[in-house]
Amino acid sequence: MSDTISRRNFLKLSGLSAAAAVLTGCGPAARYVTRRPYYEMPEYAVLGESTYFATTCIECPAGCGLIMRTFEGRAIKAEGNPAHPVNHGKLCSRGLTGVQGLYNPDRIQRPGKRARRGNPTLEPLDWDTALGVVREALNGAGAGVAFYLGLAPDHLYDLVLELTQAIGAPPPVRFGALGMFEARATLVEAVRQVFGEARFPYFDLAGADVVVSFGANFLETWLSPVAYTRGFSQFRRTDGKKRGYLISFEARRSLTSGVADEWLPVPPGTEGQVALALGSLLQSRGWKVPLGAGQVDVEASAAAAGISMERLEQLADRIARAEHPLFLPGGQALAHAGGLVAARNILLLNLAAGNMGRPGGIFLSPSRPDSGSLRDVQALIEQMRAGKVETLFIHGANPVFELPPALGFTEALANVPRVISFASFPDETALQSDYVLPDHTPLESWGYQRTLAGSDRMIFSSLQPVVVPLYDTRATADVLLSAGKLPYNDEVTFLQSKLATLLNEPGVTVEATEIATFWARYLQAGGWWTQQAGLTTPTNQPDLQVEMAQGAAAPEGQFRLITYPTHLGDGSGANRPWLQETPSPSTTVMWNTWVEVHPQLAEKLGLKDDDVVRVTSPSGSIEAVVYLFPAIRPDTVAIPFGQGHTALGRWAEGRGANPAVLLGAQLNEAGDLAYGDVLVTLSPTGRRRPLSRLESRAGVYGEH
Amino acid sequence: MKKTLPWWLRPWVRVTAGLIVLILLGGAVGGIYLTQTVPQQPIQFPHNFHVGAGIPCLYCHPGAQWGPVAGLPSTQKCWGCHQQVAKTKTSPELQKLVAYVEKGEGIPWVPVFIQPEFVHFNHRPHVAAGVACETCHGDMKKVTVAQPIPRQNMGWCLSCHAKQAPEKWTRLSDCSLCHY
Numbered sequence: 001m002s003d004t005i006s007r008r009n010f011l012k013l014s015g016l017s018a019a020a021a022v023l024t025g026c027g028p029a030a031r032y033v034t035r036r037p038y039y040e041m042p043e044y045a046v047l048g049e050s051t052y053f054a055t056t057c058i059e060c061p062a063g064c065g066l067i068m069r070t071f072e073g074r075a076i077k078a079e080g081n082p083a084h085p086v087n088h089g090k091l092c093s094r095g096l097t098g099v100q101g102l103y104n105p106d107r108i109q110r111p112g113k114r115a116r117r118g119n120p121t122l123e124p125l126d127w128d129t130a131l132g133v134v135r136e137a138l139n140g141a142g143a144g145v146a147f148y149l150g151l152a153p154d155h156l157y158d159l160v161l162e163l164t165q166a167i168g169a170p171p172p173v174r175f176g177a178l179g180m181f182e183a184r185a186t187l188v189e190a191v192r193q194v195f196g197e198a199r200f201p202y203f204d205l206a207g208a209d210v211v212v213s214f215g216a217n218f219l220e221t222w223l224s225p226v227a228y229t230r231g232f233s234q235f236r237r238t239d240g241k242k243r244g245y246l247i248s249f250e251a252r253r254s255l256t257s258g259v260a261d262e263w264l265p266v267p268p269g270t271e272g273q274v275a276l277a278l279g280s281l282l283q284s285r286g287w288k289v290p291l292g293a294g295q296v297d298v299e300a301s302a303a304a305a306g307i308s309m310e311r312l313e314q315l316a317d318r319i320a321r322a323e324h325p326l327f328l329p330g331g332q333a334l335a336h337a338g339g340l341v342a343a344r345n346i347l348l349l350n351l352a353a354g355n356m357g358r359p360g361g362i363f364l365s366p367s368r369p370d371s372g373s374l375r376d377v378q379a380l381i382e383q384m385r386a387g388k389v390e391t392l393f394i395h396g397a398n399p400v401f402e403l404p405p406a407l408g409f410t411e412a413l414a415n416v417p418r419v420i421s422f423a424s425f426p427d428e429t430a431l432q433s434d435y436v437l438p439d440h441t442p443l444e445s446w447g448y449q450r451t452l453a454g455s456d457r458m459i460f461s462s463l464q465p466v467v468v469p470l471y472d473t474r475a476t477a478d479v480l481l482s483a484g485k486l487p488y489n490d491e492v493t494f495l496q497s498k499l500a501t502l503l504n505e506p507g508v509t510v511e512a513t514e515i516a517t518f519w520a521r522y523l524q525a526g527g528w529w530t531q532q533a534g535l536t537t538p539t540n541q542p543d544l545q546v547e548m549a550q551g552a553a554a555p556e557g558q559f560r561l562i563t564y565p566t567h568l569g570d571g572s573g574a575n576r577p578w579l580q581e582t583p584s585p586s587t588t589v590m591w592n593t594w595v596e597v598h599p600q601l602a603e604k605l606g607l608k609d610d611d612v613v614r615v616t617s618p619s620g621s622i623e624a625v626v627y628l629f630p631a632i633r634p635d636t637v638a639i640p641f642g643q644g645h646t647a648l649g650r651w652a653e654g655r656g657a658n659p660a661v662l663l664g665a666q667l668n669e670a671g672d673l674a675y676g677d678v679l680v681t682l683s684p685t686g687r688r689r690p691l692s693r694l695e696s697r698a699g700v701y702g703e704h
Numbered sequence: 705m706k707k708t709l710p711w712w713l714r715p716w717v718r719v720t721a722g723l724i725v726l727i728l729l730g731g732a733v734g735g736i737y738l739t740q741t742v743p744q745q746p747i748q749f750p751h752n753f754h755v756g757a758g759i760p761c762l763y764c765h766p767g768a769q770w771g772p773v774a775g776l777p778s779t780q781k782c783w784g785c786h787q788q789v790a791k792t793k794t795s796p797e798l799q800k801l802v803a804y805v806e807k808g809e810g811i812p813w814v815p816v817f818i819q820p821e822f823v824h825f826n827h828r829p830h831v832a833a834g835v836a837c838e839t840c841h842g843d844m845k846k847v848t849v850a851q852p853i854p855r856q857n858m859g860w861c862l863s864c865h866a867k868q869a870p871e872k873w874t875r876l877s878d879c880s881l882c883h884y
Contacts (some may be wrong), residue, residue: 005710005712013712016725031739031740031818032742032814032815032816033814033815034743034813034814035776035812035813035814035815036812037777037778037779037810037811037812037813038778038780038810039778039780039804039809039810040778040780041775041778041781046767046770046771047767047771047772047773047774047775048772048773048775049771
């Protein structure tokens with residue numbers, strides 16, 4: 001203590017200040033709070049207690065089971081349904097943000113008409129007038145009506161299919177960006193050629209001991225990411241079994257390659273050749289690989305893929321020693337001119353491994369995939385351009401954003417006299433529509449999903465409203481049924497008539513003899529599925545051979561472009577701040593579009609971290625920020641998909657760039673976009689724009 | 705040489721400090737008082753009339769028999785009867801109800817029988833055990849707008865719990881019964 005202030009006085013003063021602080025600052029908050037009770041309370045509601053509803057997530061077509069916690073009529077929290085065969089209680093980041101779709105302030109709240117396409121203001125329309133427009137469109141010439149549907153929900157596809165048959169219109173075109181990136185049509189076509197049935201394959205990751213992934217980013221978005229992530233965790237468990245060993249062939253280290261035991265960055269497009277070379281090496285190790293007549297030049301294939309023969313031999317040894325080797329044909333390997341051959345090669349390796357229908361092997365999903373290829377979309381665009389489409393209905397998809405502009409969808413749209421969108425959000429396609437008749441968001445909707453690529457059994461996963469619709473929206477199924485073209489009163493009648501075929505089935509979760517009981521139990525359980533896991537065993541062994549697939553190195557000065565979907569999915573997740581704020585797992589970047597460039601390439605081009613660079617392909621060009629990424633081939637650059645919206649609300653608009661601009665219109669044999677063959681050039685703009693990222697930049701490349 | 709006092713012992717410093725403390729204290733007491741007063745209810749609801757007309761408490765507060773919270777009536781609950789009551793058209797107080805019905809809004813009631821957030825009170829076991837509403841809430845026949853009853857504290861809870869059967873006392877006196 002100093003001379004001027006004694007210990008006693010110091011304590012007195014501090015006591016006084018503490019008392020003053022407590023008295024003034026730490027008083028209780030207001031004791032009485034105004035409550036906002038119900039205007040009309042539902043009978044099931046118990047005040048102060050949560051009500052839980054089982055439904056299905058349709059943020060992507062995987063269709064995970066949801067248990068939504070609701071409190072006094074508001075959806076609070078999404079969790080996985082523990083009983084659901086796809087996700088077993090787990091959920092991905094997109095499913096968790098479902099509530100941000102429901103409560104999104106940018107939702108379209110009532111039907112509207114646009115005086116001029118592209119004008120963001122909608123003139124309000126009452127539903128009677130809106131239904132009149134739909135009725136008039138459906139009463140017109142049948143062939144002049146076209147439907148463009150997204151990959152979910154399945155019940156609406158079934159309804160529209162019946163509707164188009166009833167009015168003599170062409171069947172709906174069903175396409176989405178996620179399907180484009182996993183090259184669904186190619187995968188399904190290859191399965192058809194190899195196993196005789198056009199079905200989704202189901203790979204039993206949990207039972208395998210060596211998995212060879214050819215560009216399958218199954219931990220991110222591939223087919224059914226939650227199901228495969230769960231399978232992967234089982235695959236890696238060591239309780240009483242061998243720890244699974246993952247080998248990944250992919251030009252860029254995705255999250256999946258990042259957890260692989262071996263990551264081999266092969267040039268995009270050479271995956272089919274790698275499969276061929278592996279097949280040849282495995283044949284010499286006693287496998288019965290159906291190799292082509294000509295001698296396979298393993299060394300040439302290995303050289304094209306940039307893998308040493310020694311390494312390839314080691315891999316073949318490991319695979320040959322494995323009890324349950326499994327080969328995954330991912331989208332990155334299939335989206336090339338030779339993608340179908342690559343897919344076949346990879347599936348034939350599974351055949352040679354004897355993987356059909358055994359644990360750790362390959363099965364076929366029971367339901368039809370029912371999604372189209374980009375070739376179907378192209379055919380529709382041709383029809384539109386020729387003026388043969390009078391009314392185009394669009395639901396669940398955003399083609400103006402998702403499709404490469406080189407296909408000319410937006411220009412063809414100008415030739416369609418009447419465009420009706422069912423969008424819940426003011427996306428790019430809704431902006432180019434004459435009428436917007438908003439559907440309920442998934443958490444307010446009825447429906448079912450029946451094609452679940454990640455399900456190990458037959459399933460109808462149910463959707464039911466967990467809250468009363470917030471706005472003056474209407475179910476698209478009801479809007480279409482109002483035209484009176486089909487013998488169903490409303491959406492629920494339609495759903496029940498479809499589900500009636502499932503009555504009196506033994507060994508299922510919902511056993512009932514009449515529809516009312518079935519319906520109640522089906523909604524409560526979250527769907528109908530068989531008690532025992534069981535899928536079709538692929539048996540057909542046609543006379544197919546592993547072939548040479550195309551694949552060439554990029555010319556000097558040009559780089560191969562990898563475009564990959566992130567947790568923003570098909571781009572519709574860009575209006576969720578939670579998803580925007582979620583860092584990319586490999587770069588930790590948020591809220592923007594970046595282009596991953598290898599440090600060596602960056603040095604050659606004189607690019608630094610955070611430089612804005614112009615990426616140009618024959619189809620167009622975009623600007624993005626350079627992210628120096630050592631885990632990518634130096635002859636390849638990568639851009640994530642999902643940003644670059646010009647519409648879709650406050651969190652999505654004017655952020656990043658849309659790499660779809662760079663993708664051409666070149667299709668592979670199965671009609672999927674060969675987006676993996678796109679070549680780009682990079683040119684600096686001289687500007688810099690620091691990316692928002694979670695990682696520290698200090699000392700990474702000695703720059704900051 | 706004049707002896708100098710340290711600055712904090714000089715009279716004017718002490719008087720000023722005292723005044724500041726008094727002002728702060730007064731402000732704090734006033735502030736706390738304001739947080740503890742019941743705000744105005746949106747409708748001056750006459751409990752006495754409704755209970756006197758023979759309407760059971762659980763008709764408007766049905767949550768008490770099912771769950772933790774008794775609940776406050778929704779607009780439609782009031783309107784169910786009042787649309788058939790002649791006085792609804794004439795009484796100025798009931799015009800407020802009509803306004804909520806027309807706007808389609810819930811009535812922003814202010815619950816007055818409340819416990820602090822660290823207490824988990826549950827109506828259901830009390831109603832199931834046959835405790836009458838007026839045991840805790842008083843005789844609502846004599847009350848118009850509901851007013852909080854002071855000193856409904858832990859001792860008050862325990863005084864009743866202690867009167868229960870001895871085999872129940874172990875559970876009824878457990879801290880975690882209400883504080884969890």
